[in-house]
Amino acid sequence: MAAVLIGLALVAPFILYPVFVMEALCFALFACAFNLLIGYVGLLSFGHAAFFGSAAYVTAHAVKVWGLPPELGILAGAAAAALLGTVVGWLAIRRQGIYFAMITLALAQMVYFVALQARFTGGEDGIQAVPRGKLLGILDLSDTLTMYYFVLAVFLIGFAVIVRAVHSPFGQIIKAIRENEPRAVSLGYEADHCKLLAFILSAGLSGLAGSLKSLVFQLASLTDVQWTMSGEVVLMTLVGGLGTVLGPVVGAFFLTGMQHYLAQLGSWVTVVQGIIFVFCVLVFRRGIVGVIASYFTARRKPPGISPAATERPAEARTAAAPGAS
Amino acid sequence: MTPPSFTAPANRAPPRNEPKMLDWILLTVPPAPAMFAQLLVGLINGAFYAMLSLGLAVIFGLLNIINFAHGAQYMLGAFCAWFLLNALGLGYWPALILAPIIVGAAGIAIERLLLRHIYGLDHLYGLLLTFGLALIIEGVFRQQFGSSGQPYAIPPELQGGRNLGFMFLPNYRAWVIVASLVVCLATWFTIERTRLGAYLRAATENPVLVQAFGINVPRMITLTYGAGVALAALAGVMAAPIYQVSPLMGSNIIITVFAVVVIGGMGSILGAIVSGFALGLVEGLTKVFYPEASSTVIFVVMALVLLVKPAGFFGRAR
Numbered sequence: 001m002a003a004v005l006i007g008l009a010l011v012a013p014f015i016l017y018p019v020f021v022m023e024a025l026c027f028a029l030f031a032c033a034f035n036l037l038i039g040y041v042g043l044l045s046f047g048h049a050a051f052f053g054s055a056a057y058v059t060a061h062a063v064k065v066w067g068l069p070p071e072l073g074i075l076a077g078a079a080a081a082a083l084l085g086t087v088v089g090w091l092a093i094r095r096q097g098i099y100f101a102m103i104t105l106a107l108a109q110m111v112y113f114v115a116l117q118a119r120f121t122g123g124e125d126g127i128q129a130v131p132r133g134k135l136l137g138i139l140d141l142s143d144t145l146t147m148y149y150f151v152l153a154v155f156l157i158g159f160a161v162i163v164r165a166v167h168s169p170f171g172q173i174i175k176a177i178r179e180n181e182p183r184a185v186s187l188g189y190e191a192d193h194c195k196l197l198a199f200i201l202s203a204g205l206s207g208l209a210g211s212l213k214s215l216v217f218q219l220a221s222l223t224d225v226q227w228t229m230s231g232e233v234v235l236m237t238l239v240g241g242l243g244t245v246l247g248p249v250v251g252a253f254f255l256t257g258m259q260h261y262l263a264q265l266g267s268w269v270t271v272v273q274g275i276i277f278v279f280c281v282l283v284f285r286r287g288i289v290g291v292i293a294s295y296f297t298a299r300r301k302p303p304g305i306s307p308a309a310t311e312r313p314a315e316a317r318t319a320a321a322p323g324a325s
Numbered sequence: 326m327t328p329p330s331f332t333a334p335a336n337r338a339p340p341r342n343e344p345k346m347l348d349w350i351l352l353t354v355p356p357a358p359a360m361f362a363q364l365l366v367g368l369i370n371g372a373f374y375a376m377l378s379l380g381l382a383v384i385f386g387l388l389n390i391i392n393f394a395h396g397a398q399y400m401l402g403a404f405c406a407w408f409l410l411n412a413l414g415l416g417y418w419p420a421l422i423l424a425p426i427i428v429g430a431a432g433i434a435i436e437r438l439l440l441r442h443i444y445g446l447d448h449l450y451g452l453l454l455t456f457g458l459a460l461i462i463e464g465v466f467r468q469q470f471g472s473s474g475q476p477y478a479i480p481p482e483l484q485g486g487r488n489l490g491f492m493f494l495p496n497y498r499a500w501v502i503v504a505s506l507v508v509c510l511a512t513w514f515t516i517e518r519t520r521l522g523a524y525l526r527a528a529t530e531n532p533v534l535v536q537a538f539g540i541n542v543p544r545m546i547t548l549t550y551g552a553g554v555a556l557a558a559l560a561g562v563m564a565a566p567i568y569q570v571s572p573l574m575g576s577n578i579i580i581t582v583f584a585v586v587v588i589g590g591m592g593s594i595l596g597a598i599v600s601g602f603a604l605g606l607v608e609g610l611t612k613v614f615y616p617e618a619s620s621t622v623i624f625v626v627m628a629l630v631l632l633v634k635p636a637g638f639f640g641r642a643r
Binding site for chain 1: 391465586617
């Protein structure tokens with residue numbers, strides 16, 4: 001299945017509009033990085049745009065003003081995002097659940113105001129006309145097809161890191177923390193360390209996606225750091241399926257495609273996004289990939305075992321009456 | 326003395342030539358009228374923070390949902406007043422009563438139709454659902470009105486102002502501060518000192534037991550959500566003459582209010598009120614001394630509070 005998907009990705013620029021696929025791949029990486037937190041650690045960050053956007057700014061600035069080659073610019077962006085993630089994560093993991101979401105949202109809003117006022121970000125204009133440069137001094141990225149395969153390569157590397165992390169012993173520990181934190185602690189795991197590590201990894205990879213996006217569109221702007229962007233990545237992951245490996249990718253392609261089709265409708269896009277949010281939360285909590293996966297597991301398993309018992313996202317763990325927490 | 330203006334430019338440290346330490350301190354202290362003006366702005370903002378975080382705390386207490394749509398409902402209150410004026414010719418005072426009732430009724434409909442279905446789930450789904458609602462409401466209004474604001478006049482009874490000697494106090498702003506204090510304290514009194522409030526607090530602790538005593542908890546939840554939303558709409562009507570009535574006014578304020586809630590903690594009603602006003606004042610003071618930081622100062626305070634007292638000043642550790 002992986003081979004089919006990669007084969008599809010290789011021929012995609014000849015079938016679809018390449019810039020669209022590149023955009024979708026950037027958002028897919030962003031959503032996968034976000035999913036690492038919500039899907040496997042059970043932490044809802046409502047401020048991931050801060051990492052995505054600040055990395056975009058750093059890369060754009062490094063490439064345009066300092067004249068760094070694109071590969072170093074991207075690394076600088078991802079490193080800056082990881083650093084920011086260290087600070088934000090260190091503060092935010094002091095609280096849990098709903099407070100965690102509010103803290104990340106508030107800190108991301110602070111990053112937004114800094115981006116609005118700082119001189120190097122260009123305020124309302126953003127950093128425009130960012131040169132794509134030559135990769136390793138050889139490959140000219142201003143060629144759309146070359147850029148596409150570069151984006152695809154970076155996406156696959158980031159995706160592989162996430163899949164590897166999720167299936168490593170570390171991945172097992174964070175899933176244990178998600179299911180029952182006091183128990184994981186009593187078994188001797190340092191829950192806060194693991195959460196912070198996952199947060200930094202997620203922030204760094206979100207930054208990688210943001211850096212890549214700033215090269216693809218040759219632009220870093222306030223849209224990338226605004227809370228609406230944080231909301232979009234939540235929605236992508238929710239639509240695709242929380243806690244599934246491929247869900248965020250599917251969700252990212254779905255929402256990016258939707259935005260392209262509805263672009264001329266203006267603010268109605270926001271309304272449609274809101275409706276999808278409400279719909280997903282009310283009746284479609286497993287997301288596209290989650291529903292497909294549970295269909296297949298239901299067929300493979302002998303009858304009598306509930307498919308929900310195997311790969312279950314963060315839902316319904318606190319199935320208690322309101323107020324009983 | 327120069328005539329004190331209300332929107333005093335914040336950055337007015339005079340030019341300094343080789344300042345000594347003491348001179349420097351004296352020079353950076355702004356003239357008193359400007360400082361009082363900014364403190365008044367801070368107090369006004371604080372009044373809205375207090376009213377909104379109060380509503381959030383009341384809703385969270387009983388429903389265990391962070392109402393992300395609170396900002397959108399505040400905006401709805403302001404637009405409701407604007408519609409009442411421009412479509413029906415009803416002025417500020419009727420709007421002050423009608424808008425909260427209308428928006429509160431819409432809130433009750435939302436609770437019955439949507440929120441009711443997710444009470445058994447993880448709290449995060451409540452946040453996501455209300456976030457979706459906020460997007461819908463804001464998107465519709467942005468489609469109709471763009472991002473620009475609609476003016477809403479100060480009611481004639483409250484136009485003008487008085488000179489207090491050390492500063493000029495516009496009547497409408499004085500009214501907002503007094504009215505919001507009254508509303509906040511009335512809410513506090515209802516919850517902490519009346520029989521209805523006792524039921525409410527009991528249901529917050531243990532809804533099953535309260536229901537067993539024959540109290541209709543689901544209806545109480547519905548009415549509580551309606552009341553919280555009405556409070557947001559009331560704040561919106563009061564804000565309409567001060568800020569412009571704009572589709573973006575809700576999302577601008579709600580994130581700051583979230584920070585206020587994190588600082589204060591949602592455990593206590595009085596805590597929400599006190600931290601709302603206090604942080605408004607902090608914001609106002611920052612505008613005097615270091616205006617560049619005024620939009621971020623509340624978030625910095627939040628970060629510091631998280632370091633020192635992770636549960637918030639009035640919160641229970643969770």
